[in-house]
Amino acid sequence: MKTDFPGPESQRFAKELNQVFDTRALNILADYKSSKGNYLVDGDGNVFLDVFAQIASIPIGYNNPELAKAAATTDMVDAIINRPALGNFPSKEWAGILKSGILKAAPRGLDNVFTAMAGSDANETAYKAAFMYRRQRERGGQDADFTAQELSSSMDNTAPGSPDLSILSFKGGFHGRLFGSLSTTRSKPIHKVDIPAFNWPQAPFPQLRYPLEQHAAENEASEQASLSEVDRLIRTWPLPPAAIIVEPIQSEGGDNHASPSYFRQLRALAARHGVLFIVDEVQTGVGATGRFWAHEHWDLDSPPDMVTFSKKAQAAGFYYGLPALRPNKPYRQFNTWMGDPVRALLFRAILAEIERLDLVANTARVGDYLYSRLEVLAARYPAHFANLRGKGQGTFISFDSPKRDQFVATAKKLGVNIGGCGAEAVRLRPMLIFQEKHADILLDVLEKVAKSL
Amino acid sequence: MKTDFPGPESQRFAKELNQVFDTRALNILADYKSSKGNYLVDGDGNVFLDVFAQIASIPIGYNNPELAKAAATTDMVDAIINRPALGNFPSKEWAGILKSGILKAAPRGLDNVFTAMAGSDANETAYKAAFMYRRQRERGGQDADFTAQELSSSMDNTAPGSPDLSILSFKGGFHGRLFGSLSTTRSKPIHKVDIPAFNWPQAPFPQLRYPLEQHAAENEASEQASLSEVDRLIRTWPLPPAAIIVEPIQSEGGDNHASPSYFRQLRALAARHGVLFIVDEVQTGVGATGRFWAHEHWDLDSPPDMVTFSKKAQAAGFYYGLPALRPNKPYRQFNTWMGDPVRALLFRAILAEIERLDLVANTARVGDYLYSRLEVLAARYPAHFANLRGKGQGTFISFDSPKRDQFVATAKKLGVNIGGCGAEAVRLRPMLIFQEKHADILLDVLEKVAKSL
Numbered sequence: 010m011k012t013d014f015p016g017p018e019s020q021r022f023a024k025e026l027n028q029v030f031d032t033r034a035l036n037i038l039a040d041y042k043s044s045k046g047n048y049l050v051d052g053d054g055n056v057f058l059d060v061f062a063q064i065a066s067i068p069i070g071y072n073n074p075e076l077a078k079a080a081a082t083t084d085m086v087d088a089i090i091n092r093p094a095l096g097n098f099p100s101k102e103w104a105g106i107l108k109s110g111i112l113k114a115a116p117r118g119l120d121n122v123f124t125a126m127a128g129s130d131a132n133e134t135a136y137k138a139a140f141m142y143r144r145q146r147e148r149g150g151q152d153a154d155f156t157a158q159e160l161s162s163s164m165d166n167t168a169p170g171s172p173d174l175s176i177l178s179f180k181g182g183f184h185g186r187l188f189g190s191l192s193t194t195r196s197k198p199i200h201k202v203d204i205p206a207f208n209w210p211q212a213p214f215p216q217l218r219y220p221l222e223q224h225a226a227e228n229e230a231s232e233q234a235s236l237s238e239v240d241r242l243i244r245t246w247p248l249p250p251a252a253i254i255v256e257p258i259q260s261e262g263g264d265n266h267a268s269p270s271y272f273r274q275l276r277a278l279a280a281r282h283g284v285l286f287i288v289d290e291v292q293t294g295v296g297a298t299g300r301f302w303a304h305e306h307w308d309l310d311s312p313p314d315m316v317t318f319s320k321k322a323q324a325a326g327f328y329y330g331l332p333a334l335r336p337n338k339p340y341r342q343f344n345t346w347m348g349d350p351v352r353a354l355l356f357r358a359i360l361a362e363i364e365r366l367d368l369v370a371n372t373a374r375v376g377d378y379l380y381s382r383l384e385v386l387a388a389r390y391p392a393h394f395a396n397l398r399g400k401g402q403g404t405f406i407s408f409d410s411p412k413r414d415q416f417v418a419t420a421k422k423l424g425v426n427i428g429g430c431g432a433e434a435v436r437l438r439p440m441l442i443f444q445e446k447h448a449d450i451l452l453d454v455l456e457k458v459a460k461s462l
Numbered sequence: 463m464k465t466d467f468p469g470p471e472s473q474r475f476a477k478e479l480n481q482v483f484d485t486r487a488l489n490i491l492a493d494y495k496s497s498k499g500n501y502l503v504d505g506d507g508n509v510f511l512d513v514f515a516q517i518a519s520i521p522i523g524y525n526n527p528e529l530a531k532a533a534a535t536t537d538m539v540d541a542i543i544n545r546p547a548l549g550n551f552p553s554k555e556w557a558g559i560l561k562s563g564i565l566k567a568a569p570r571g572l573d574n575v576f577t578a579m580a581g582s583d584a585n586e587t588a589y590k591a592a593f594m595y596r597r598q599r600e601r602g603g604q605d606a607d608f609t610a611q612e613l614s615s616s617m618d619n620t621a622p623g624s625p626d627l628s629i630l631s632f633k634g635g636f637h638g639r640l641f642g643s644l645s646t647t648r649s650k651p652i653h654k655v656d657i658p659a660f661n662w663p664q665a666p667f668p669q670l671r672y673p674l675e676q677h678a679a680e681n682e683a684s685e686q687a688s689l690s691e692v693d694r695l696i697r698t699w700p701l702p703p704a705a706i707i708v709e710p711i712q713s714e715g716g717d718n719h720a721s722p723s724y725f726r727q728l729r730a731l732a733a734r735h736g737v738l739f740i741v742d743e744v745q746t747g748v749g750a751t752g753r754f755w756a757h758e759h760w761d762l763d764s765p766p767d768m769v770t771f772s773k774k775a776q777a778a779g780f781y782y783g784l785p786a787l788r789p790n791k792p793y794r795q796f797n798t799w800m801g802d803p804v805r806a807l808l809f810r811a812i813l814a815e816i817e818r819l820d821l822v823a824n825t826a827r828v829g830d831y832l833y834s835r836l837e838v839l840a841a842r843y844p845a846h847f848a849n850l851r852g853k854g855q856g857t858f859i860s861f862d863s864p865k866r867d868q869f870v871a872t873a874k875k876l877g878v879n880i881g882g883c884g885a886e887a888v889r890l891r892p893m894l895i896f897q898e899k900h901a902d903i904l905l906d907v908l909e910k911v912a913k914s915l
Contacts, residue, residue: 026552026557026560029560029565029573029575030556030576031549034550037550039546039553040553041544052554063551064550080538080539080543081534090524090533091497093492093516096488097488097490097516097517099485101505103483104479104481104482108482121483122482123484126579126580126583127797127798127799129583130583133641137639140658141656160655161651163654163659165664166645171658171659174658180617186797187583187642188641189642190641198617199791201617202794203596203794204593204625205593207658207660208620338486339487340487341652344580344582345519345580346519355542
């Protein structure tokens with residue numbers, strides 16, 4: 010650290026920016042051109058080890074040289090300046106870009122993609138696919154046409170054309186901030202208050218106690234209670250759920266975990282009721298849990314119906330397998346741009362680097378190292394590293410601290426950028442290039458912070 | 463044209479793409495690298511004069527050399543590979559990029575921006591701003607805090623935290639396809655059927671008859687009927703509208719116009735009721751009507767409260783002026799990326815070209831030329847150029863044809879790519895670099911099409 014935080018230059022930039030753009034959520038005024046790898050530089054030249062990574066979205070480091078190469082190709086220039094309406098006018102390269110990139114990363118069993126712009130619209134287009142699928146099935150399949158009443162009532166936003174259906178989500182879940190996704194988000198009031206929402210159901214998410222091995226029975230009971238309530242809501246909610254959406258680890262809501270067994274039962278329960286099962290991997294996807302997709306930890310018998318992605322993919326959308334999730338007619342799931350080839354090209358380059366450097370395995374290994382060292386810290390400072398969680402989940406690790414905001418602020422003054430989530434969780438979201446040496450720097454600062462509080 | 467349309471290579475590419483990506487809305491399989499200026503090349507080397515321009519979104523031509531330069535800068539590489547979470551970690555360049563780009567284009571009176579990804583979320587974030595503004599005012603201003611009941615009920619998606627408020631839109635309007643924006647979209651059932659929607663009100667949009675000068679009295683009556691219904695809905699709809707959203711020209715809905723006087727009255731009516739006035743310039747903005755923003759044609763006494771943009775801006779978001787449209791706390795209007803610096807840099811380069819080549823004036827001039835020649839065609843083939851409209855609106859011109867789909871398909875076989883909208887409208891959406899010589903080619907093909915039908 011060269012200056013106090015925030016330093017004078019950062020304050021000057023922030024003041025200028027605030028004239029035209031809301032800066033009240035400003036965390037660090039960054040100098041990206043000077044940033045490198047795991048290190049973020051601010052407007053005053055202060056250097057931070059970055060274990061927040063743009064809210065878990067920088068995958069393989071600032072100014073990654075391979076990404077810089079991909080960004081300087083004629084393909085990229087073409088993608089920037091000739092942006093297509095992908096549904097109407099895809100390029101002759103588009104199939105190849107998808108197959109060598111976004112679809113190469115597709116979860117097992119999901120061989121189609123609808124591309125989007127960010128996590129929110131990735132989830133909302135998945136919801137739309139679920140609603141159309143449900144209504145098609147109720148009408149008697151793909152070949153059954155809409156009734157005149159459905160068509161006319163849809164124009165008035167009333168049933169049956171605008172159906173009284175819902176998406177079931179979980180307390181503590183975060184799925185985005187647009188109107189449909191926000192109706193399924195149940196993280197914090199500040200995300201939701203004053204915004205109209207659909208009358209959609211929420212089930213309790215398991216509330217696991219730590220260490221897990223000391224609370225096996227009550228954790229199992231909490232998971233069963235959650236499943237039982239999901240079952241009840243599907244059977245009784247006045248707006249029947251067309252789909253369940255769940256995060257493998259509730260991230261924004263506080264890094265809440267559940268067991269693989271819970272997710273296997275949830276998937277089976279959804280299938281039994283004919284309700285689609287959407288896994289929101291916006292934050293967990295692309296390697297951070299030590300598997301490419303976090304739901305690979307579950308050993309499902311049958312894949313999720315849809316998996317949504319964004320953040321570290323730098324592209325966004327949802328994968329699907331069921332052919333009937335393509336709506337029965339064109340222009341039902343459609344918009345002008347339908348994604349962004351710039352971001353599809355970048356994801357392809359990210360994937361190539363992940364493969365070349367074996368970064369998923371790296372993250373599993375470094376995560377195990379970090380977790381084991383955090384266990385030592387937690388034993389030493391139990392109040393500041395409570396409910397340590399994420400064992401075997403790569404670097405997707407978190408713990409609770411009663412003075413969380415102060416914890417994170419102190420770390421920043423010591424040169425480490427960390428994020429919080431939920432009420433008092435400290436979430437670690439390093440990039441996939443995080444190594445043992447970076448973990449050591451982080452652990453050293455975490456101990457200093459704990460001592461100082 | 464070198465081959466039949468679609469040619470063999472295009473068919474082969476389409477078949478390959480269809481394995482992984484829905485291609486049923488496919489129009490032209492494009493070869494962007496070979497496309498140039500107003501001309502789009504397909505996978506078989508066929509060359510089309512493009513007056514649809516990626517659904518009205520390519521602003522200044524394929525492979526524009528100035529944009530290619532901007533796309534190859536180190537600033538652009540930085541923007542691609544170091545994508546920030548703009549709300550938390552803006553770069554020290556971000557204020558400058560906004561001021562020299564997006565905000566340089568801001569409508570008069572609107573000096574702040576919230577950046578987004580596309581038209582749908584630009585509109586939805588504007589709606590969120592309107593709802594938060596409305597509830598803040600009802601609570602007694604920016605300093606009044608939320609009640610405990612508001613906070614807790616918002617987590618259940620129920621009032622008062624999730625308020626029973628609405629956005630008023632117009633029949634025939636199109637504002638996007640996510641859940642909030644789709645609730646205000648009233649263009650066609652295929653956009654809406656099977657998707658749950660909010661119980662929000664719609665007013666009739668004026669239905670003008672052409673030629674305008676022959677129908678002055680009934681057009682005035684239609685506009686007054688619309689205004690009167692807007693007034694009634696604001697006073698009586700069970701979910702009070704926090705805002706009205708309107709397109710200067712209803713584009714997707716069929717290129718429906720209204721007079722400047724109508725919009726002035728609508729703006730005044732909104733102000734009188736304390737309802738915000740949002741102008742959706744996603745399709746009309748950035749020069750195509752012969753003014754930079756279409757609402758400049760109206761000579762408003764006070765500016766719109768918000769103006770949304772996307773498409774030809776290649777960036778997206780909403781402009782606003784009222785300081786209270788910044789919510790009273792941070793993290794209320796927020797998401798991970800909050801826009802895309804890649805697109806902000808591109809918009810800046812687009813603006814520089816528009817200014818350098820005086821392309822708004824160009825579009826006004828060429829539009830007048832095109833319109834006057836279309837009047838001649840309309841007199842000669844009245845059935846195929848019915849309700850010619852867009853006089854004095856740059857190249858934002860359209861007409862109705864009873865055989866519209868055949869009209870557009872025939873034009874394509876003759877080497878011109880044209881779009882339709884509404885039930886039977888042919889909409890012309892050339893780029894801002896469209897010249898008289900291109901208009902002549904277009905007019906020649908239009909006449910051939912009319913003769914052939």
